[in-house]
Amino acid sequence: MDKILIKNGHIFSPSNRIDDKLDILIVEDRIEKIGENILDNEAKVIDASGLTIFPGFIDLHTHLREPGFEYKEDINSGSRAAAAGGFTTVLAMPNTNPPIDTPETVEYILKRSDEVGLAKILPIGAITKERAGEELADLRLMAELGAVAFSDDGDWVANSSVMRRALEYVPDFPIVSHAEDKTLSLKGVMNESPLSYKLGIKGIPSEAEEIAIARDVLLAKLTNGRLHIAHVSSRGSVEIIAQAKSKNLRVTAEVTPHHLLFTEEELKTYDPIFKVNPPLRTEEDRKALIQALKDGIIDCIATDHAPHASFEKEFDLNQAPFGILELEVAFSSLYTHLVLKNELDIRTLIMAMSYMPAKIFGFDRIGEIREGYLADLSIWNLNEKWTVRNLKSKSRNTPFWGKELQGKIKYTIIGGKLIDVDEL
């Protein structure tokens, strides 16, 4: 039997109130025991003195680009990036080429994930065939083979009847909405605001998102379906979601690290590195997002990890694609710029990256450090600083490239498999 004994680490698992220096004994793929001074002669011992142990992070929203865009990222590099960021489970969005809209493509993602054998990659199937927004994809066949949710991410299901039927047809699976009325956002590239007019850049009003969320919430009410709002970016969106929750609709929501960290002000440099969709909004929006996360109106943090090759981002604002790299910097950047600056408490941050995503998507035995749960852990030195470079991802489209962050990962344990991140 494979055993790992992690000694002297500080365990922080806020959902079940562990905040202590304790040992963890892992047997095979699960946590056998948590306690003081555990001894086991057969176990491989890891000295975690001075280190902090969090539950493995769960990312409900990544773009791993395989199949079709392997020059940006693939399941191998994406899994390595996930592990290097402390993520043990990541959900892969289906806007690949071909899209993940059939049971065969779902199977392909799972098979590739197994071959790589690092973070667990769980496929999100497309809601509609070819992500065209017209006909439902084979949702139950995909679910049977392992799709855990459905989304046409990148596009909103603009046809209300199609969205309604999707919510009705698979009532127990999250329908993840990329809420964007594209007839309003058009070719905008940043938040529409006095600043966008000052800079002479075409804007995307936050109403393009809010209109879409409002419709989706109303459809969730009509169908009692399970709706999850991706990458919430504005204060107005938070208000609509709060209202939905107050009516006990089955609605959850996520926010990205970049919307918590940055504002539209960054676009003053006209640098496409900050071109993301939905766009970075105002400081007022950013503050509302942080508050909503603390209040539980936004349930969790999901990265929207969106790798793009350098040559694509070293372009003009109109042609450069939307998206920012996240997996490897998500925790450290949030820790450095929010937790250490007292804008967000570590408890909310860890809950939002582990327990909450597992809870809202119904994943069993992950998301906290508990006896009997899967041994999915990330082990950090929260005092160590590191410079963002030599990432495992194939792309480097993060504004933190070359910058220093605090909080360095040491080990990721995925289903009992120990990964020394320095040797990854």
Added chain:
Amino acid sequence: MTIYLREFKIFPSMGNFRGFKDLLGLRFVDKDFISEILNQAEVFLEVINRPNRKLPTLRGKTVVHMFFEPSTRTLSSFDLAAKRLSADTISVGTRGTSIAKGESLLDTLKNIDAMKVDLYIVRHSASGLPHLLARNTDATVINAGDGTNEHPTQALLDMMTLSQLFGSLDNINILIVGDILHSRVARSNIFGLSKFGAKIFLAGPPTLVPEEYRLLGAEIVRNIDDVLSEVNVIMALRIQKERLEEPYFPSIREYRKFFGITKERLEKLSPETVLMHPGPVNWGIELDYEARDRVRNVILRQVTNGVAVRMAILYLFLVGAQQNG
């Protein structure tokens, strides 16, 4: 929170002319900056009226035209300005440059940098592209029009022309009418003229005249007839309904009725009122044909001034720096 902005200055200021390496827009510069360019341009205007128009000033300097959008007038004006000062010029960049080709714009820039050049003149359909290039080269970048952002050299030649016509820029009351939202010429003029205390009225369909422009120091008027007698300059902008991607206004017919400088409106104008248009004019839409002679006289002056202004810019950014130490 602005994590990233703190890391570097938005406008690279390594030097050359009044602390600026580049001329990216009139939004960033002050009145003295503009005055110095206009004064220098008057000097060069004398030079180009001489029989021998060529100066050796920029011998050994290389100027790169990087035009990613079609342009005849601006490109030839810059090219002539460079040649009059004896700079070598090359032209790179085409309309077809796109991500699909796999080479990034920064790759292209680095390649040309490696050939040792001194100054780029950049036109692009995306706002801010000259800024991105400027941050990635030690050479000077001159914005020759970027997206819907700025066209500083055009505004400078407009300002030079107005300064000649009125003796100074102190008492300009200007109405800019038309598609303000998409006009980089209008924007640069607003940024530039407002620094001289000009009174700036904007008019056009409300969809094309953003309220936010009040923050830039302009006043928005809904009815142009209210201000026609008040202004001494009218700048009509080109309307290209077929190129607009949203239903900003219903028809040319409606546009002309409310915002066109029609024959009837022309008849009421004081003969002193200067009519400008960045061109090319859609006669019968923005301006009725009866305005042709009035506009053409100004346009020809603008074209000549354009060469002088661009000579001044090339000179000040490439040579002025060394002389100023």
